[in-house]
Amino acid sequence: MSGGDIAAIFQGAIVTVTLSFIGILIGLPIGLGLALLRWANVPFAAKVVTLYVSILRATPLVTLLLLLFFALPNIGVPINPISAAILALVMNTSAFNCEVWRSALMNFPKDQYEAAQSVGMTAEQRFRRIVLPQIVRVSLPGLVNEMSLLIKVTPVLAVVGVVDITRAAVRIGAQTYEPLPPFLVAVALYAPIVFALVSLQRWIERRQVAAEAAA
Amino acid sequence: MAETSKVLDVAGVSKRFGDIEVLSDVSFQVDKGETICVLGPSGSGKSTLLRCINWLERPDAGQIYLNGERIGINNAGIVMGDRELSKIRTRIGMVFQHFALWPHLTVLQNLMEAPVQVQKRPKAEVYDEALALLAKVGLSDKRDAFPAKLSGGQKQRVGIARALAMRPDLLLFDEPTSALDPELVGEVLVVMRDLAREGMTMVIVTHEMAFARDAATRVLFLDRGRAVETGSPDRFFSNPETERARQFLQRYAGDTANNKR
Numbered sequence: 001m002s003g004g005d006i007a008a009i010f011q012g013a014i015v016t017v018t019l020s021f022i023g024i025l026i027g028l029p030i031g032l033g034l035a036l037l038r039w040a041n042v043p044f045a046a047k048v049v050t051l052y053v054s055i056l057r058a059t060p061l062v063t064l065l066l067l068l069f070f071a072l073p074n075i076g077v078p079i080n081p082i083s084a085a086i087l088a089l090v091m092n093t094s095a096f097n098c099e100v101w102r103s104a105l106m107n108f109p110k111d112q113y114e115a116a117q118s119v120g121m122t123a124e125q126r127f128r129r130i131v132l133p134q135i136v137r138v139s140l141p142g143l144v145n146e147m148s149l150l151i152k153v154t155p156v157l158a159v160v161g162v163v164d165i166t167r168a169a170v171r172i173g174a175q176t177y178e179p180l181p182p183f184l185v186a187v188a189l190y191a192p193i194v195f196a197l198v199s200l201q202r203w204i205e206r207r208q209v210a211a212e213a214a215a
Numbered sequence: 216m217a218e219t220s221k222v223l224d225v226a227g228v229s230k231r232f233g234d235i236e237v238l239s240d241v242s243f244q245v246d247k248g249e250t251i252c253v254l255g256p257s258g259s260g261k262s263t264l265l266r267c268i269n270w271l272e273r274p275d276a277g278q279i280y281l282n283g284e285r286i287g288i289n290n291a292g293i294v295m296g297d298r299e300l301s302k303i304r305t306r307i308g309m310v311f312q313h314f315a316l317w318p319h320l321t322v323l324q325n326l327m328e329a330p331v332q333v334q335k336r337p338k339a340e341v342y343d344e345a346l347a348l349l350a351k352v353g354l355s356d357k358r359d360a361f362p363a364k365l366s367g368g369q370k371q372r373v374g375i376a377r378a379l380a381m382r383p384d385l386l387l388f389d390e391p392t393s394a395l396d397p398e399l400v401g402e403v404l405v406v407m408r409d410l411a412r413e414g415m416t417m418v419i420v421t422h423e424m425a426f427a428r429d430a431a432t433r434v435l436f437l438d439r440g441r442a443v444e445t446g447s448p449d450r451f452f453s454n455p456e457t458e459r460a461r462q463f464l465q466r467y468a469g470d471t472a473n474n475k476r
Binding site (some may be wrong): 111112115116117118120123125129130133212 | 313
């Protein structure tokens with residue numbers, strides 16, 4: 001395995017990280033938005049969200065990706081592999097995030113919300129100042145869990161031609177007839193990516209605990 | 216509408232949950248500086264009445280006026296939206312049975328949150344006032360503590376200070392001592408007694424008969440959703456007009472004799 005091969009796997013790592021990051025960044029707020037529609041029981045929209053989440057959770061990511069990539073052009077929407085990959089990741093992760101957010105919302109104490117109403121906070125203030133900071137905290141472990149799953153599911157994006165870490169390793173193995181080294185590099189690369197994410201979570205949690213201990 | 220001294224005017228309020236009529240045609244008025252204790256057996260609609268006043272619960276019928284201004288229904292005769300309702304709620308403080316402090320904020324932040332965010336008052340002014348309120352409820356040393364570190368009695372005193380920080384025209388108390396250990400009830404009642412003496416206008420739903428007897432200017436007795444009796448605490452406790460009130464008081468007299476506090 002040459003230095004160029006290793007560079008190719010690192011190239012794949014950039015793709016993996018970038019696509020995961022974009023998927024997380026877009027999927028997180030969309031999941032929250034969907035959860036809020038259900039929580040507030042918005043007529044019609046709440047039902048649509050329920051259906052959306054059920055379907056997305058029941059659809060394998062590969063199948064969804066293939067559907068988007070091959071079917072959208074058929075109905076006149078041209079789509080490139082990267083866009084299809086991002087769209088599939090966002091749709092998939094937003095459905096799972098929705099459920100994590102929703103469980104935090106459902107467990108939010110009613111009287112705390114009423115206390116916010118009673119001092120005259122508007123719906124927007126109640127959500128931003130009182131509800132959101134608390135559900136972020138409760139949801140964090142579940143959300144990070146979903147994020148790490150998303151990172152590890154990115155190899156399926158190769159089915160539409162995206163060259164991520166795993167795909168790059170497969171290519172090198174096929175060229176050199178020595179699959180062991182590239183796959184070892186690949187495996188070694190996923191760990192620090194996920195570990196960085198988990199470290200971020202730990203750091204946020206520690207900061208909260210420290211703030212309370214100082215009080 | 217009402218003369219200036221009348222802070223709260225509740226006129227013919229009714230509320231049903233499904234088939235159950237929780238409140239039927241309840242009317243009463245509260246003058247400035249009065250302390251009204253709402254008494255009655257559990258399930259008589261006391262809490263619902265309180266929650267209808269600031270429209271946490273929407274009444275099915277009747278009118279509620281705060282200083283002559285209709286709550287819940289605007290001048291155009293339609294139900295207030297979130298913004299209008301929020302605006303009028305800033306003038307009515309509420310103290311909850313289970314405190315309902317915001318656990319992600321410190322004691323001081325709990326007090327300052329609404330005056331700064333909702334009333335948009337200058338932070339420095341709110342800060343000074345919040346410290347004064349904490350001194351008043353005897354919790355100056357807890358200003359930077361999070362609610363989880365406080366006892367029930369301390370939490371409830373913060374709850375009262377939080378409501379006062381809005382400088383409300385009216386304070387509502389929903390069984391403020393019912394969730395407390397018996398030995399912590401006293402410290403909360405002391406604060407409420409002080410407020411009564413200072414002339415804060417208050418409506419208090421409570422089961423503390425001794426408190427009602429010596430701190431209330433008037434007692435409102437509810438039974439099965441109806442305002443059965445109202446009058447001075449002296450007359451109500453020594454010589455109630457209705458059989459229902461008599462039975463209610465007898466049961467309480469028995470209870471307190473059995474477990475003296």
